[in-house]
Every structure is written in structure tokens, then in C-alpha cells.
């Protein structure tokens with residue numbers, strides 16, 4: 001890979017928000033590696049997306065142990081891009097990873113045991129070629145492992161210097177509150193709750209968002225474009241190169257005539273206000289002060305740059 005010369009100044013294009021009651025500022029838009037960075041992806045295209053993101057002030061890169069496919073390959077892709085382009089900028093970026101979903105075979109490869117979290121983070125650090133991550137998440141609630149065990153593993157990971165901050169993802173409200181309390185009492189306060197929130201999925205408005213705000217925990221929204229539904233991608237059919245055609249996580253059956261009519265109506269509303277549907281959908285989430293960042297996915301530099309205008313237009 002060519003040596004990467006980062007353009008200056010990159011930070012003027014982005015706005016940054018404080019993550020809860022912490023010292024950490026996050027970019028209003030973060031870049032996620034769930035899709036588009038697996039083994040089948042073109043490494044050069046991936047590098048261009050990451051470089052374009054950083055050049056435009058996106059300082060936060062969101063990963064997890066099992067992003068790919070196959071599991072682990074998105075972290076490996078990040079590691080290669082990091083070595084080629086970002087290593088000299090380590091102190092300017094926030095790298096996150098997670099453990100909890102299925103990752104390796106056998107009884108220790110998923111969920112919230114101390115065994116899984118500790119081993120998984122060590123693997124992630126090797127794949128990403130990092131000494132530490134900035135934020136380490138418990139990726140999902142574990143109905144069996146005592147919450148105290150999972151939280152104490154997070155505390156110890158911070159004490160070991162392998163993560164600077166910790167967060168939780170997709171925890172139900174009661175469990176999230178207990179997690180916030182445990183971590184606060186252990187003097188490793190929960191930095192962030194990561195959850196699904198967008199114009200089509202508003203379930204977190206009632207309890208999760210206010211609870212996080214009350215606890216001083218920042219909220220980071222994933223799948224802000226509902227995996228592409230809240231863009232112009234599906235307004236006139238299902239493109240062959242789209243996620244709906246290629247990923248098991250976005251099924252064609254969701255695109256009902258009712259949903260399509262709703263998307264078209266929102267698209268018209270967006271255009272009347274001078275935005276694309278994607279920009280409109282991102283701005284809709286960022287209207288909430290509890291939200292520290294939205295984590296977008298992008299399959300091209302063009303998508304990324306178009307989405308960034310949601311911030312610059314504000």
C-alpha cells in the first residue's frame with residue numbers, strides 16, 4: 001500500500017460531541033466495520049473509505065470481534081489499514097471493539113464470561129495490531145452469566161490498560177441500569193450505550209435514552225440508516241450490489257409496499273428541505289442531545305462523503 005498523506009485541516013468539517021459525563025469527544029458521525037470490510041472486500045477500496053473518513057474528521061472507527069465475514073476479518077482489514085495509514089495518528093483516533101456474540105467454537109467463544117471477554121480482546125488487539133482499544137464493549141446481554149462477572153471483566157480490562165473506556169450494547173433497560181451502577185461503584189464509569197436507533201426503530205426513546213442521560217452515559221446509535229433503507233438505495237427496486245441482495249441481515253421481505261410508501265414520503269420531505277433521505281435520517285437522530293455519535297456503514301467513498309454533508313449542513 002502507498003504511504004498515505006493525510007490532508008490538513010481535517011477537523012473543521014466535523015462536529016464533536018461529549019460522550020455522556022466524560023472527557024471524551026466523539027465525532028457526530030463514526031464509521032462502522034460490520035459490513036463492507038470482510039475478506040471479500042477490495043483492500044484498496046476499504047483503505048480509501050477509511051482515509052476519506054479520517055480526512056473529513058471521522059475519528060471513531062467501530063469494530064467487533066466477529067465483523068467480516070469471516071469472523072475477525074474486518075479487524076484484520078482495519079489492522080492493515082492502520083499500519084499503512086493511521087499508525088502515526090494513533091492519538092487522534094478512537095478504535096472500538098466488542099465481544100459477546102458468537103466468535104469461536106466451543107463454550108468460551110461467545111456471551112459474557114470473563115473467559116470470553118479477556119480472550120476475545122487479546123485476539124482483537126492482535127488482529128488490529130494495536131496495544132489497546134479506546135472503547136471495549138460487552139456486545140450483548142448474557143442472560144446466564146452474572147452481570148457482576150461481565151462488568152468486573154470490563155473493569156479489569158481497563159485496569160490492565162487494554163481499553164481506556166468501556167461500554168455496553170443492546171442491554172435491556174433494567175440490566176443497563178445495574179451495569180451503570182456496578183461500573184460507577186468500581187470507578188470505571190460506563191462511557192457509552194450503543195443501540196439501534198433510527199427513524200424506523202424508535203424503541204430506545206422511551207427508556208434507554210433518558211436512562212443513559214441520567215446516568216451520564218453517552219448514547220451511540222448504530223444502523224442509523226436502517227442498513228440502507230433510509231437512503232435512496234431501495235426507492236426504485238433492489239440494486240444487485242446492495243446489502244439487501246448480499247447480506248443475511250437485511251431481508252427483502254422487510255421492503256413491503258407500506259414501508260416503500262413511507263420511505264418515498266420521507267424522501268420527498270427530505271428533498272423539500274434540501275437533503276437526501278440519508279442526510280435527513282442522520283440529522284433526525286442527531287437532533288437528540290443524548291446522542292453522542294451515529295455509526296454509519298458505507299460501501300463506497302461516495303456514500304460516505306454524501307452522508308458527511310448531514311453534518312456540514314447543520
Ligand SMILES: NC(=O)c1ccc[n+]([C@@H]2O[C@H](COP(=O)([O-])OP(=O)(O)OC[C@H]3O[C@@H](n4cnc5c(N)ncnc54)[C@H](OP(=O)(O)O)[C@@H]3O)[C@@H](O)[C@H]2O)c1
Pocket residue numbers: 031032033034035036062063139169170194195221222223224225226227228229231232233241242243244278295296297298299302303304306307
Ligand atoms: N452493537 C451492535 O450490535 C451493532 C449492530 C449493528 C451495527 N453496529 C455498528 O453500526 C455500524 C453501522 O451499521 P450499518 O452498516 O447497519 O449502518 P447504516 O448506516 O444504517 O447502513 C449502512 C448501509 O447503508 C447503505 N448506505 C449508506 N450510505 C448510503 C448512501 N448515501 N446512499 C445509499 N446507500 C447508502 C450502504 O449499503 P449498501 O451496502 O447496500 O451500499 C451501507 O452499507 C456497523 O458497521 C457497526 O459498527 C453495531
